[in-house]
Structures are given as structure tokens and as C-alpha cells.
Amino acid sequence: xxxxxxxxxxxxxxxxxxxxxxxxxxxxxxxxYWYKQKAKKPPELMFVYSYEKLxxxxxxxxxxxxxxPNSSLLNLHLHALQPEDSALYLCASSQVLNRAGNSPLxxxxxxxxxxx
Amino acid sequence: DQQVKxxxxxxxxQEGRISILNCDYTNSMFDYFLWYxxxxxEGPTFLISISSIKDKNEDGRFTVFLNKSAKHLSLHIVPSQxxxxxxxxxxxxxxxxxxNLxxxxxxxxxxxP
Numbered sequence: 001x002x003x004x005x006x007x008x009x010x011x012x013x014x015x016x017x018x019x020x021x022x023x024x025x026x027x028x029x030x031x032x033y034w035y036k037q038k039a040k041k042p043p044e045l046m047f048v049y050s051y052e053k054l055x056x057x058x059x060x061x062x063x064x065x066x067x068x069p070n071s072s073l074l075n076l077h078l079h080a081l082q083p084e085d086s087a088l089y090l091c092a093s094s095q096v097l098n099r100a101g102n103s104p105l106x107x108x109x110x111x112x113x114x115x116x
Numbered sequence: 117d118q119q120v121k122x123x124x125x126x127x128x129x130q131e132g133r134i135s136i137l138n139c140d141y142t143n144s145m146f147d148y149f150l151w152y153x154x155x156x157x158e159g160p161t162f163l164i165s166i167s168s169i170k171d172k173n174e175d176g177r178f179t180v181f182l183n184k185s186a187k188h189l190s191l192h193i194v195p196s197q198x199x200x201x202x203x204x205x206x207x208x209x210x211x212x213x214x215x216n217l218x219x220x221x222x223x224x225x226x227x228x229p
Contacts, residue, residue: 006159040221041221042120042219042222043160043205043217044219048216056216090160092159104150104162104165105150105217106162107152107159107160107162108159109158
């Protein structure tokens with residue numbers, strides 16, 4: 001079982017809907033991530049939170065709005081999405097990097113999003 | 117621009133034999149490399165990593181080799197088992213204070229019983 005839990009597993013939404021994806025981890029990690037993966041493509045980074053503060057936004061459109069309410073939770077709020085936003089959305093967490101070493105990311109199983 | 121490349125989309129290996137998965141990268145700032153395994157309908161699972169100060173790291177049946185001059189790394193699985201059948205992603209990052217992983221396009225490994 002993955003230690004990063006994502007809900008829901010599947011989501012179908014219309015272009016005018018507002019929905020949220022949720023992610024939770026209890027490994028004490030202080031860095032959390034959202035990735036997007038299209039079919040037959042590698043995961044692509046969207047956002048990074050470090051100590052509950054947004055540290056990286058990879059030029060993601062504003063119809064995607066991340067939120068980190070506390071060190072264990074990460075949300076992705078969705079509004080006015082387009083059909084091309086349909087993809088697998090992956091959450092991950094890790095220890096925060098420092099110069100002494102690196103830390104692997106641990107991924108959840110993702111939310112399969114379909115925008116109609 | 118794909119900074120991490122896996123040029124073999126698929127690989128088939130007989131059970132018990134060695135599986136060798138290859139990965140190339142272009143960014144000389146990368147100093148941390150990882151391999152992930154992905155089953156359908158699941159997220160990527162971390163397998164093994166290597167820092168640029170090493171050229172080899174071993175964990176059980178899995179060994180990762182790094183050739184910095186060639187900007188190449190490989191994952192060896194010995195002996196291969198049917199349960200190893202999955203998509204394997206190579207990933208790399210630079211120590212910038214945030215763990216921005218760049219992924220390759222993946223190699224689908226099939227281990228034939």
C-alpha cells in the first residue's frame with residue numbers, strides 16, 4: 001500500500017464544474033508535489049510545496065489552484081478545466097532537500113481526471 | 117526539450133536472466149538519479165537511487181550504474197522475475213533546494229516466465 005493517499009481515484013467533471021483533488025501523507029515529509037501525467041508520457045511537475053509554502057509553480061494555468069492546509073495535506077482545486085486537462089494527477093511527498101543529500105519522492109496512486 | 121531520455125520503449129527478457137534498462141540525460145547539473153517502477157493504475161514506486169558522487173549502487177536484485185562522462189545510467193535486474201514486469205522510469209534532479217524530478221519516457225519491461 002502506498003503511504004501517500006489520493007482521493008478520489010477517478011473524477012469526471014464538466015468544463016463549468018469546480019472540484020478538488022486531495023492528497024494526504026503521514027510520513028513526516030515537509031515537501032509535497034503535484035504532477036500531471038498524460039497517456040504514454042512521463043510525469044510532469046506542476047507545483048512544489050516546501051514547509052507548506054509554494055516554492056515552485058511550473059507556469060501552470062490559473063484554472064489549477066493548489067493549497068497546502070498543513071504539513072500532511074495537499075489539495076488541488078480545479079475550475080473551468082478544458083478537455084485537454086484530462087490526465088492522471090499524481091501527488092508525491094519527500095523530505096526537504098538539503099545540501100547533505102537528496103530524498104526520493106513517494107507517489108500516491110493518482111486521480112484519473114476526465115474533463116467532458 | 118526532453119532532458120532525460122529512455123530510448124527503448126520496451127524490453128522483453130526471459131525469467132531468471134538479466135534485465136538492463138538504459139537512460140541518458142543532457143543536463144550536466146543533474147546530480148541525483150532515481151529509478152521508479154509503475155504498474156497500471158498505480159503511482160510510480162521508488163526503486164533505487166544514486167548520487168553523482170558514486171558510480172554504482174546496489175539493493176538486492178537491483179543495481180544502478182552511473183557514467184557521468186557519458187551522461188548515462190542503467191538499471192540491472194538480476195535475476196529477472198515475472199513480477200518485475202512494469203514500466204520503469206528513470207528520473208534526475210539537481211540539488212537546487214527543491215526536488216524537481218525530470219522523468220524519462222519510460223521502458224516497458226516484460227519478463228517472460
